[in-house]
Amino acid sequence: MYQYDQYDQAMVDARVAEFRDQCQRRIDGKLTEEQFKPLRLMNGLYLQLHAYMLRVAIPYGTLSGRQMRALADIADKFDRKYGHFTTRQNIQYNWIKLEDAGDILAELAKVEMHAIQTSGNCIRNISSDHFAGAAADEVTDPRPYAELLRQWSSFHPEFSYLPRKFKFAVIASDTDRAAMRLHDIGIQIVRNEAGELGAAFYVGGGMGRTPMIAPCIRQFVPLDQLITYSEACLRVYNRYGRRDNKYKARIKILVHELGAEEYTRQVEAEFAHLLEQGIEPPFAELARIRTFFEDPAFEAGAADELDRSDPDFAVWADRNTHPHKQAGYLSAVISLKPVGGIPGDATADQMRLMAQLAEDYSFDECRVIHTQNIVLPHVRKADLYAVWQKLEASGLGTPNLDQVGDIIACPGLDYCSLANARSIPVAQRISERFAANGKGETLGELKLKISGCINACGHHHAGHIGILGVDKKGVENYQLLLGGSEAEDTSLGKITGPGFSEDGIVDAVETAADVYLAQRQDGERFLDTYRRIGMEPFKEALYG
Amino acid sequence: MAELLRFRDDAVPAEPAVTVDAFVEQSNALAVRIEPGDDARKLIPFLDRLRLVEVNFPVFGDGRGYSAARILREHGYSGEMRAVGDVLVDQIAYLQRCGFDAFEPDEPLAAEDVEKALARFPQAYQQTTDGRIPIWDLRHGTAHG
Ligand code: SF4
Numbered sequence: 001m002y003q004y005d006q007y008d009q010a011m012v013d014a015r016v017a018e019f020r021d022q023c024q025r026r027i028d029g030k031l032t033e034e035q036f037k038p039l040r041l042m043n044g045l046y047l048q049l050h051a052y053m054l055r056v057a058i059p060y061g062t063l064s065g066r067q068m069r070a071l072a073d074i075a076d077k078f079d080r081k082y083g084h085f086t087t088r089q090n091i092q093y094n095w096i097k098l099e100d101a102g103d104i105l106a107e108l109a110k111v112e113m114h115a116i117q118t119s120g121n122c123i124r125n126i127s128s129d130h131f132a133g134a135a136a137d138e139v140t141d142p143r144p145y146a147e148l149l150r151q152w153s154s155f156h157p158e159f160s161y162l163p164r165k166f167k168f169a170v171i172a173s174d175t176d177r178a179a180m181r182l183h184d185i186g187i188q189i190v191r192n193e194a195g196e197l198g199a200a201f202y203v204g205g206g207m208g209r210t211p212m213i214a215p216c217i218r219q220f221v222p223l224d225q226l227i228t229y230s231e232a233c234l235r236v237y238n239r240y241g242r243r244d245n246k247y248k249a250r251i252k253i254l255v256h257e258l259g260a261e262e263y264t265r266q267v268e269a270e271f272a273h274l275l276e277q278g279i280e281p282p283f284a285e286l287a288r289i290r291t292f293f294e295d296p297a298f299e300a301g302a303a304d305e306l307d308r309s310d311p312d313f314a315v316w317a318d319r320n321t322h323p324h325k326q327a328g329y330l331s332a333v334i335s336l337k338p339v340g341g342i343p344g345d346a347t348a349d350q351m352r353l354m355a356q357l358a359e360d361y362s363f364d365e366c367r368v369i370h371t372q373n374i375v376l377p378h379v380r381k382a383d384l385y386a387v388w389q390k391l392e393a394s395g396l397g398t399p400n401l402d403q404v405g406d407i408i409a410c411p412g413l414d415y416c417s418l419a420n421a422r423s424i425p426v427a428q429r430i431s432e433r434f435a436a437n438g439k440g441e442t443l444g445e446l447k448l449k450i451s452g453c454i455n456a457c458g459h460h461h462a463g464h465i466g467i468l469g470v471d472k473k474g475v476e477n478y479q480l481l482l483g484g485s486e487a488e489d490t491s492l493g494k495i496t497g498p499g500f501s502e503d504g505i506v507d508a509v510e511t512a513a514d515v516y517l518a519q520r521q522d523g524e525r526f527l528d529t530y531r532r533i534g535m536e537p538f539k540e541a542l543y544g
Numbered sequence: 545m546a547e548l549l550r551f552r553d554d555a556v557p558a559e560p561a562v563t564v565d566a567f568v569e570q571s572n573a574l575a576v577r578i579e580p581g582d583d584a585r586k587l588i589p590f591l592d593r594l595r596l597v598e599v600n601f602p603v604f605g606d607g608r609g610y611s612a613a614r615i616l617r618e619h620g621y622s623g624e625m626r627a628v629g630d631v632l633v634d635q636i637a638y639l640q641r642c643g644f645d646a647f648e649p650d651e652p653l654a655a656e657d658v659e660k661a662l663a664r665f666p667q668a669y670q671q672t673t674d675g676r677i678p679i680w681d682l683r684h685g686t687a688h689g
Contacts (some may be wrong), residue, residue, distance in 0.1 A: 006677040007667055014665045034629065038605065111565060121605065157641035158614055158672070161607025233632045238611050243580075277618055279671040281680035488600070 001064055002147050002292040002363060004112045008327055011154065012109045015116055019043050020102035027098060042160075044118030045101055046413050052096040055118040056108060060146040060170070061089030061368040066288030068366060070111040072351035078104055083351065085336060087327060087459060089127050089169075089368040090118060116154060116454060121162045123153035123234075124496070127169045129177045130369040133293060134377040139191050142172035144289045145199070148281065152227050160232050163241035164249035166234070167206075168373065173362040179370065179486035181205045181214045182462060184251045185233060190220065198222050201255040202305045203263070204255030207456035211492045212252040215260040215329035225271075232271035236263065295326075296363035296378060302328025303382045306457035313388050315441075316399035328381055330331055332362075334374040334391060335398040335406060339435040340428050343409045353394050361387050367534035370449075371408055373401065404439075404446045404513065405431045408459055412469060413476070413534065414451030419452035421469025421476035422502075426450055429506050434513075443513055445527045449484075462486035464527045465512060466493040467505060482538060483530045486503045494535060497543055506541055549647040549658065551640075551683070554625055557596040577628075584612035591621045601629040608642035617643035624684045633657045637664065641674045 002010070019039075024035040032316045043057035047253040056071070061072075071091055075083045076257075078100045079093040085090055096104070108114055117124055133141040150169055153159070159166070167180045172189035181188035186202035198220040205214030221229045240258075255263045305325050306313040322331040334354060336344050346354070346476045354374055358366040361383045362376040369375055379387055400406045407430060410416065412423030427450055434440040449463030453470075460466030466481035477499040484493030500508050513526070515538050520529045530538070550556065561577035564568065568586055575596035578584055587594065597616060599609040613625050627639050628647035633653050640662065647653070671678045682686040 005683070007682065010666045011669075012680075018664055084588075155638075155640035155665065156670055158610045159607070160638055161605050161610065161635075173588055235611055239583075239608055243606055251600075273618070277671070280679070281671075282684050282686040284684040284686065285680045521682075 001062060002059075002143075008151075008193075009109075009112070012112070012114045012327060013117070015043075015114060016102065016105045016109050018200060018380055019105055023098060026361065031435050038120070038375065040101075040119045042117065042122070043066075043101075043105070044115035045096070045098075046119060047417075048411075049092065049413075049417050050415070052098055052101070052102065053415065053462075053492045054093045054096045054104060054112060054115060055120050056091050056115050056499060057092070057125040058090050058113075058141050058368050059150050060126055060132070061130055061370075062132075062143065063358075063366050063368065064111075065355040065364050065366070067113055068351055068355035068358065069113045070113065072106060072348040072355065074104055074107055075105075075348040081349075082345055082347045084411070085346065085368050085372050085374070086344075087372060087410070087457060088125055088369045089130070089370055090125055091368070092411075094411075114385060117174045119165075120160075121164050121166075122160045123156060123162075123166045123168065125167075126150050126153070127167070127178055127183075127370060128433060129173065130324055130367045130375050131177060131331050131377065131539055132172070132367075132372070133295070134322075134324050134326075134329075134331045135173060135175075135177075136323055137175055137240075138171075138173040138325075140172050140197060141293045142170045142188055142189050142233075144286060144293050145187065145189060145223075146170040147289050147292075147379050148227065148286055149230065150232070152281070159238055162234070162238055164246065164251075166237075166251065168230075170311075174488060175272055176486075176488040176490070179459070179462060181490045182207055182211070182459075182486055185230065186224075188332045190320045192220050198221070199226055199229070201233065202227065203267075204252040204260070206250050206252040207461050209247055209454040209456070210248065210250075210252065211456065211461040212256060213490050213492070214252070215255070216265040217260060223286065224280060224283050226280075228274050229267075231279060232267045232274050235270050235274075236266045240266075241275065261446055262303065281461055287464075296365075297326055298329060299380065302326075302380050304328045306381050307385060310385070312392075316388055317384060317398055319360065319399040319403070320401045324378065325379070330379050330381055330384060332379045332387060333369070333401045334376065334396050335400055336373050336396075337400055337406050337431065338395055338398045340432045341423050343407050343427050346374075350394055353390065353396070357387055357485045357527070371402075371406060373406070400440060402445045402447060403441070404434050404443050404509075404529070407431060407448045407450060408463070409450040410452050410458035412450075412458075416452060416457075418455060420471035421452050421466075421478060422457055423450045423452040426467060426469075426478065426502060426505060429502075433506055437510070439510075439513060439517070442517065444525060446513070447485075448509070459486065460484070462537065463493060464525070464530070465509060467509075470499060472499065476502060478502065480505065480508050480512070482535065483527065485527060496535065496539055511541050512538050547648070547652045549653065549655075550624075550628075551645045554624075557624060561596060561598045567604050577634050578612050578673075580606050580608045582612070584615050587616065587621075591616070591619060594621060596624045597621065598626045598627050598630055598648075601627060601631055604630045604632050604635055608678060612637065613639075613643040614673060623685065636661045641668060641670075641676070643673050646655045671684065
């Protein structure tokens, strides 16, 4: 894992001091809420419906046991003994007091963490593949590049007042586990024919009210020009992105309005100019960062067999693990989606258990997945049973990865001041429904995503089944979408037709699932069947 | 008139600033005022005769002026670069890193606040035109020039 040196630490410490000062000025009444707002927003502090919410950055989702434990301690000390892992691989605390914000940041700084740029119209936390460094199919570990981008984007003087927020994702395999093409900039590290590593740039993707899939604007940027090229992409956006309408301000609109070709032309011109400025970090820096991401000391010849004699364990192991590049190892996914639970929530005690498991069984590392689950990336197969037993005993052993119960849901009307409708209770009811009717396992992979308003924080466009909360004459109402995907076969879901009430949407999801079960052919997932048979059969069943 | 905060030793240019379009057309103008929507690159052929660039920030959240300033500095402009308008103490350090060396905020800033803000961050990650050595080069002893 990356470790701060004195420079990184000094920057974060300086931010803590600055923010402490700003909070104090607000508490003393020297700053009005209006003046304070842009300042707190640069530090991830939001004013929600009932209290302040603090969003903490987890760069590329990677945490050490010590860091996870610190997050647990913060939940205990400053919140209601739980935290909420988000679709940005971050964690949010929903019940924060302004008086405590400075102290929380100081606690975070002690374990090399912060809340810098977790909100505001700036470059946000860089996300990445949660199986980085473990997946068999990657060309290299993408995280060194994400870390380099993290440093470059931290306190970037030119790009702190962009037209709108800006999100990067970095992956390094053809299988896209990070929804790369639904980011403002998606980078795929690739190998060219000469065997050199470089970066393919996809620019202008995003969800929100106008979802778009990013086009590739350059197939190969040499690694010693990665920052310069990023800077060129951002400068064109900063200068020409729309600022007249906040709903048209994301880079996807600029790329769409200019056309990918014209945007690319402008970026290339800026890039040529910036290359002459010598702004790229020395290559030695990338080499230094890479040393932090070398393989841990895997045990050569670790047993490659799983003892499957406990049937409950076998079900979980089949469902919640991912193949590892090292023989004898697996990546194990801890579901934060118990039946009827709040997607992504974990109690302080559960966080401590996950920290302990990371330390004992996964080379002191865990990861947050954008689907609001946690990964132990490097678990010996021989240890998996012990890991599962401990998870099971703490309510963390739900075997539902990528199934209908593994729902992504945004905070919705329970917390969010922008919401039209509640997301969490709908997620809870759907999860309970499918647990009761026992169809979850039969349905197989079925990604269900719920947003409480058109801002799409719950990624509803990218769900095999998506649900969008809308407001219909003051009553909560839910639209149903089918056919979205955030994987390498990225697609956007389509609305089935008129919306449903809260009861109705739970029934509608079951109806759609039944259409699939009746129509599916060998080995087809829900998404495959939908793509083959189209919307009509679903419409008939829903509205016919 | 708002108070001028200046980090230069030369005399304050007295010429009135004209719009970018007017500047490009008038062969004798010496000072220009860039609005957020203006293309700073239009000024590049005329950098020799430019003595003052004012960059207007009607609202602090409109960050186009940061790019405008950096572009001109990258092309060798060494005269005064003045941020005017909704310029707050919390933006001063970033503005300076993008090449601004004078500030004319609508609301006067307390000198001690400015000093504190400029001294707050010990280092910077990025290479810009302000002459600071980025952390990356400090780590590896690779500073240019
Ligand atoms: S999608 Fe809407 S309701 Fe949900 S968290 Fe985002 S802004 Fe709030």
